[in-house]
Amino acid sequence: MRLLVAGLMVVLISGCMESDTGGNGVEKSVAELKNLSIQSADSLISYSLRTSVVQNTRFDALRINVTPEFHGMKGRIMMIAWNATEIQESTEATSSVNLTGHNASSKSTTTRIVNPESGPEERSIGRVDLYQIGNSTYVKRNNGNWTHMRSSRSDEAILGEGRNSHVKILAEAINGSQAEIIGMEKVEGADAFKLKVMAGGSDYGELYNIAQASANWIMRYPELMPFIDHSAINRTAAIDKYVWISRESYLPVKYQRSISFMMNPEAVGALDPETGKMRLFNKSVQLGEVSVDLESIDLYYDFNKSVDIGLLADAL
Numbered sequence: 001m002r003l004l005v006a007g008l009m010v011v012l013i014s015g016c017m018e019s020d021t022g023g024n025g026v027e028k029s030v031a032e033l034k035n036l037s038i039q040s041a042d043s044l045i046s047y048s049l050r051t052s053v054v055q056n057t058r059f060d061a062l063r064i065n066v067t068p069e070f071h072g073m074k075g076r077i078m079m080i081a082w083n084a085t086e087i088q089e090s091t092e093a094t095s096s097v098n099l100t101g102h103n104a105s106s107k108s109t110t111t112r113i114v115n116p117e118s119g120p121e122e123r124s125i126g127r128v129d130l131y132q133i134g135n136s137t138y139v140k141r142n143n144g145n146w147t148h149m150r151s152s153r154s155d156e157a158i159l160g161e162g163r164n165s166h167v168k169i170l171a172e173a174i175n176g177s178q179a180e181i182i183g184m185e186k187v188e189g190a191d192a193f194k195l196k197v198m199a200g201g202s203d204y205g206e207l208y209n210i211a212q213a214s215a216n217w218i219m220r221y222p223e224l225m226p227f228i229d230h231s232a233i234n235r236t237a238a239i240d241k242y243v244w245i246s247r248e249s250y251l252p253v254k255y256q257r258s259i260s261f262m263m264n265p266e267a268v269g270a271l272d273p274e275t276g277k278m279r280l281f282n283k284s285v286q287l288g289e290v291s292v293d294l295e296s297i298d299l300y301y302d303f304n305k306s307v308d309i310g311l312l313a314d315a316l
Contacts, residue, residue, distance in 0.1 A: 030181060033193060034174040036250035041171035044251065048302040049095040049166070051108075055294040057087040057214050061117070082218070084117035098307040099165055102155040104132040105309045131311050132159070138311060167300060170252050176200070185244060187253045188301065192244035199239040207237060207259055214292055215265040225269035225278055236262040255298040262291050
C-alpha cells in the first residue's frame with residue numbers, strides 16, 4: 001500500500017510585489033514576507049505539523065486481452081479486466097520536530113477504499129510510526145516489528161542548522177516562485193496573510209509521480225508496465241495552491257493545494273514468468289481514461305514550544 005508520510009511535502013511560494021493592507025493598516029509585499037519568513041525560520045527551534053491528504057481515482061470498465069502479437073511470448077494470453085471503479089485514499093498524519101535536539105516523530109494512518117460499480121467494497125488501513133533520533137531512524141508499519149536504520153552521517157549533518165526543517169525549506173523556496181497576496185484570514189484563531197501560489201516545475205514533477213503511482217496500482221505493476229504521456233496530462237492538469245503566513249511570527253501556518261488531471265495509460269510491457277524479467281511489448285495496449293483528484297492541507301503549529309520526543313520502549 002502506498003503510504004504518505006507527514007512532513008515530506010515541500011511547497012514553492014512566490015515573489016510578486018503585490019501588497020495587502022491588513023486590519024491594522026500595515027502593508028506587506030510578497031518580497032517583505034519572503035525576507036521575514038526566512039528570518040523567522042532561521043531562528044526556529046521546534047514545530048508540529050498536521051497533514052490531511054485525500055486522493056480520488058476513477059476509471060471506466062475495461063477488458064483487454066494481451067495476445068502473443070503484442071508481447072511475442074508464444075501461447076501466452078494476458079488479460080486486464082476491471083469494473084468501473086472509484087478508489088479513495090486518505091491519510092491523516094501528525095509530526096513533531098525538535099530542531100535543536102536533533103529528533104523528530106511522525107504517525108500516519110492511510111485508509112484505502114476500492115469501490116467497484118459492481119461488487120463489494122474493499123477497505124484497507126495502514127499505519128506508520130517513525131522516529132528520527134539523531135542519526136538513527138526507527139520505522140514501524142502496522143503491527144510489525146520496528147526497523148532500525150543508522151545513517152553514516154552525524155545527527156548534526158541530518159538535522160543541524162535547520163536541515164530537513166520543512167518550515168525553513170518552505171520559507172527558502174519563496175524566492176523561486178510567483179504569488180500574490182489575496183487577503184487576510186484567521187488560521188486557528190490567528191491572523192495570517194493568504195497567498196495564492198503559482199504552480200512551478202516541481203509541482204508538475206510531483207503530479208507525474210502521482211500519475212505513475214496510480215497507473216502502477218491499476219495495472220498491478222510489475223505484472224504489467226504502464227506508460228503515461230506527460231503532455232496529455234499537462235493539457236488537463238489543474239493545480240491550485242494557497243499558503244497562509246502568520247502576521248505575528250511570519251512563519252507559514254497553513255498550506256493547501258488541489259490537483260486534478262486526466263490520463264490514458266498504456267501497457268508497454270509485462271513480467272515474463274519464465275525469466276522473471278520485464279519484457280517490452282511489440283506495440284502498446286491502450287487502456288481507458290483515468291481521472292485523479294487530490295487535495296491536501298498542512299497545518300503548522302506549536303512553534304518554539306518544548307517538544308519531548310521519547311522513543312517507545314518496544315523500539316529499542
